[in-house]
Amino acid sequence: MNTFYITxxxxxxxxxxxxxxxxxxxxxxxxxxFHRLLGEDVVLLTGSDENSLKNVRAAEKEGITTKExxxxxxxxxxxxxxxxxxxxxxxxxxxxxxxxxxxxxxxWELCDKAGDIYKKSYTGLYCVGCEQFYKESELKDGLCxxxxxxxxxxxxxxxxFKLSRYQNEIKELIESDTVQVIPTKIRKEVLSFIESGLEDxxxxxxxxxxxxxxxxxxxDPKQVMYVWFDALAIYMTGIGYGWDExxxxxxxxxxxxxxxxxxxxxxxxxxxGMLLSAKLPLPKTIFVHGHIASGGQxxxxxxxxxxxxxxxxGKYGADFTRFYLLYEVPTLDDGDFTFSRAxxxxxxxxxxxxxxxxxxxxxxxxxxGITYPLTTTNRSLSTELIxxxxxxxxxxxxxxxxxxxxxxxxxxxxxxxWKKEGDELATYLAPxxxxxxxxxxDLQPFVPTLAGKLGEHxxxxxxxxxxxxxxxxx
RNA sequence: GUCAGGGUAGCUCAGCUGGUAGAGCACCACAUUCAUAACGUGGCGGUCGUGGGAUCGAAGCCCACCCCUGACACCA
Numbered sequence: 001m002n003t004f005y006i007t008x009x010x011x012x013x014x015x016x017x018x019x020x021x022x023x024x025x026x027x028x029x030x031x032x033x034f035h036r037l038l039g040e041d042v043v044l045l046t047g048s049d050e051n052s053l054k055n056v057r058a059a060e061k062e063g064i065t066t067k068e069x070x071x072x073x074x075x076x077x078x079x080x081x082x083x084x085x086x087x088x089x090x091x092x093x094x095x096x097x098x099x100x101x102x103x104x105x106x107x108w109e110l111c112d113k114a115g116d117i118y119k120k121s122y123t124g125l126y127c128v129g130c131e132q133f134y135k136e137s138e139l140k141d142g143l144c145x146x147x148x149x150x151x152x153x154x155x156x157x158x159x160x161f162k163l164s165r166y167q168n169e170i171k172e173l174i175e176s177d178t179v180q181v182i183p184t185k186i187r188k189e190v191l192s193f194i195e196s197g198l199e200d201x202x203x204x205x206x207x208x209x210x211x212x213x214x215x216x217x218x219x220d221p222k223q224v225m226y227v228w229f230d231a232l233a234i235y236m237t238g239i240g241y242g243w244d245e246x247x248x249x250x251x252x253x254x255x256x257x258x259x260x261x262x263x264x265x266x267x268x269x270x271x272x273g274m275l276l277s278a279k280l281p282l283p284k285t286i287f288v289h290g291h292i293a294s295g296g297q298x299x300x301x302x303x304x305x306x307x308x309x310x311x312x313x314g315k316y317g318a319d320f321t322r323f324y325l326l327y328e329v330p331t332l333d334d335g336d337f338t339f340s341r342a343x344x345x346x347x348x349x350x351x352x353x354x355x356x357x358x359x360x361x362x363x364x365x366x367x368x369g370i371t372y373p374l375t376t377t378n379r380s381l382s383t384e385l386i387x388x389x390x391x392x393x394x395x396x397x398x399x400x401x402x403x404x405x406x407x408x409x410x411x412x413x414x415x416x417x418w419k420k421e422g423d424e425l426a427t428y429l430a431p432x433x434x435x436x437x438x439x440x441x442d443l444q445p446f447v448p449t450l451a452g453k454l455g456e457h458x459x460x461x462x463x464x465x466x467x468x469x470x471x472x473x474x
Numbered sequence: 475g476u477c478a479g480g481g482u483a484g485c486u487c488a489g490c491u492g493g494u495a496g497a498g499c500a501c502c503a504c505a506u507u508c509a510u511a512a513c514g515u516g517g518c519g520g521u522c523g524u525g526g527g528a529u530c531g532a533a534g535c536c537c538a539c540c541c542c543u544g545a546c547a548c549c550a
Contacts, residue, residue, distance in 0.1 A: 012550055049550085122548095185479060189545050192477065201548050227549080265547070290544095328486080333479095334543075341485080341499095348499060352512055360509035367508080406498095409513060418508040468510045 004035040004042045005251040009259045010094070010234050013048040013073040014055055017080045019292050019299070019337055020260060022309040026325045027289055027394060028258040029086040033445040034389055036087075037381055043251050045238045046081065047092035048074050049231045051214040051224075066213065070095050080309075085318050085448050092238030094215075094230055103242025104215045104225060104233040110278035112218070116162040122202055125151040159204040159223060166273040167198045173272060173282065180285040181268050182392065183332040186261060190268045201270065203229040232271045235283075253281035261288050287392065290334035307337050315339075319450040320346055320470075326446050327402065331394040343473055349402070354439075355470040357409050358454065361432055364417060365463035368426045379441045394446075401442040408435055433458055 008028045011021055025046070032044040050070045059069035074093060081088050094100050111117050124133040127149065171194045173179045174187060181187040204223040205214070214224030233241070235254055240247035259267050267286050275282050291298075294305040313321050324342055327349070329335030388397040417428045440454035450469070457466055 015550080052550095185544085188478065193546070196546070199547070203548095231550095261544075262550075264545090266549085270548095293543095296542095330487095336486085344485085344499060351510060356509055356512045358509090360507095360513075362509090364508055412508075413506095413514045416508085470510080472510060472512090 002040045003251050003255075004032070004040040005239065005254045006032050006035075006042070006044050006256045006258065007235050007238075007254055008044075008046040009257075009263060010047045010049045010092075010231055011077060012052070013050050013070060013077065014052070014058060017077065017309055019307045019309050019312070021080075022084065022312075022321065023289060023292055023325045023329060023335070024258055024260060025081060025084055025086045026322045027287075027331065029084070030322075030326060030394055030445045031256065031258070031287075031392075032087065033448060034381075037444060038386070043089045043239065044087060045090040045092060045235065046077075046086075046088055047090070047234050047238060048077055048094065049227075049234070050074075050093055050095040051210075051230055052227075053209070053211055053213060056211045056213050067095070083310075083313055083318060084321065087448075090238045092234050094234055099243050100234065100237045101215050101242075103237035103240075104230055105218050106242045107233050107236070107274065107278055107280075108225065108229070109218055110280070111161065111274060114277045114279070116165060116277040117159050117203070118162065119157050120160045120200075121155055122158045123153060123155045126154040127151045156206055156209070158202045158206075158226070159217065159220075160200045161203045161229065161270075161274065162277070163198050163200050163270065163273045166276050167194060169276055170194060170198075170269055170272050174268065179268070179272055179282050181264075182285065182287055186264055186268075186288045190264060193265065194269065198269065198273075201228070202226060228266050228270055229274070232266065232274065235271075236280075254283040256285045256287050257283050258287045258289065261290060264288055287332075289332060290330065292329060292335045292337050294336065295338050296336060312337075312339075312342070316342060316346055319447040320350055322447050323350070323398075326394050326398050329395070331392065331396075346470065346473060350470040351468075351472050353402075353409070354405050355468055357405055357412075358436065358457070358466055359468060360412060361408075361429070361436055362457065362463055362466040364425070365429055365433065366465045368422070368429065379437065381444075382438055382442055385442045389445075398446050401439060401446070404435065404439050404442075408432065408439075433463065 006028055008024050011017075028044060028046075032042050036042040048070075050073075055069060055073075056066050059066045062069060070093070074091075078088075078091055081091075092100065108117070126133050133154075171191065174181055174190060174194070181190055203226050204217050205226045207222055207224055210224045210226075212224070214226070215230050217223040217225060235257065236248065236252060237243070239251045241252070242248075257267055257271075264286070267283075272282055292307075293299065294307050297305060299306045309321070312324075316324075320342075324337070324345060325335075328341070328345060329337075385397060385401060388400050391397075412432070415428070417425060417432075420428055436454065436458045440451050440458060443451035443454070453469065457463065
């Protein structure tokens, strides 16, 4: 059986889920479900990036242990996935010393053995109050933006990864689509970035500054690994790297990393460089979605246009939330969310479109009182959808399915079956019911709960009237 | 500033190997019950960012300019 391993980006735990994460989860889940329906052995991984000083301080503030705090944060993310019908197979936490640390350290050792890790002193502007480095551009009149005190110039020895060494190799891999970066717009940006020259990057911090949080650097008790080396490795440790070789062998390399455009560089360049160094297989595709604005503007607290995903799900339900993000937002480009647009779409597509269609068909079926035998018990996705899906334009694919809804609505109006009676009506309805069953099947990757409801109602031989699936918004 | 993408009906967009503008939503009218006053039919609606240019002919090609978005490194 073919395996299909897909990941979301690993969110930084102490943030709250926002609409961008919602988009990413939904897209990832839709692709995963599609492959699952093709009969592949699918693993969807998500997780949490936890090894940060901020979490230590936040825990201190609340008077609980770091682990307790992280458990709390992580629970939020896990729950969030389920409210969106995301089928998560693995939730990997980077705080876990049993299943995460060994793999990252193994990766480090391989890179080290390849001669790609070296020590170098790093000079930065450090604020003691914040316990963090600032770039000059982040300072406010040369002072820490938080404390308004002058930062100290701190010099520290850190480990660096020799990314520069892999510049040409990475470029060739992306140019040849060995590592496919989509959309092409982003691929071009990555290539032009590489052409501008790659520099080595820092992959460790001193234990003191990290307050002991993080993956220990092998053979150097004074250093822990820093953000990206640690976080990216989650994609491998989650499926067993370092603690379950067999499982890792089975699923690695990832077929697809789904990420936002803000972290493209780390995935398309750093990550590839690290894996090249360790001589490990490379992910096949890096799928980059856009960002969501609201009312044509970036969401920001000062404008007051921040969309809370919980509010969206609460108002319209998980199915419609998924529908909006898949149907309205361009799959690989920036999109927009407003409640007024959501209301419009809900009314026109859900209530008046699909909802009304199933009502009228169910009512006609109930009128005949005849049964509609199933032509197959294990229906598969239509070839039309399968062909479309390979282009990875989820919006186009969903629209293709949705077109069937409107075509069928129109067909009913044209044919006026309600003027028919008895056998004639029953004969007419058989293919109509069949078409609804096809629609229900094809909707599965996109809106699984809704598809399930439809499949159940129209999948029985005796079809009764159905209560409105989507009551009008009041 | 450099590079990339974009500016087409009120809204979201399609059209871009050049031949005189399309769809959906919204709005209006008509029709109508199988259906969630839903569906259907028709209509309203556009100096195709601005100004030049080559062409018999441009939204589409060339030039200039304006506006928006993104990338330009250690960044969550």
